[in-house]
Amino acid sequence: MANTSTNIFPFVPILTLILITLKLTGHLVCSWWWVLSPIWIGVVAVIIIFILICSFLFIKSLIEAYNL
Numbered sequence: 001m002a003n004t005s006t007n008i009f010p011f012v013p014i015l016t017l018i019l020i021t022l023k024l025t026g027h028l029v030c031s032w033w034w035v036l037s038p039i040w041i042g043v044v045a046v047i048i049i050f051i052l053i054c055s056f057l058f059i060k061s062l063i064e065a066y067n068l
Contacts, residue, residue, distance in 0.1 A: 012038045012039065012042060015038045016035075016036065016038045016039055019034075019035045019036075019038070020035055020036075022035075023035045
């Protein structure tokens with residue numbers, strides 16, 4: 001059997017490189033925020049998930065502490 005974890009296509013890095021290349025060659029006219037968006041959108045998603053998990057655990061500990 002093939003190991004499927006090594007066959008994942010690196011979509012985000014390749015998309016970022018394509019967008020940077022298009023921006024530097026002048027074929028893409030938009031801000032650098034949108035050119036680098038594949039990177040920061042993923043980072044923001046991870047941060048939001050982390051905050052949600054921490055909030056859930058904090059609320060759960062409060063409920064257990066006060067026996068609600």
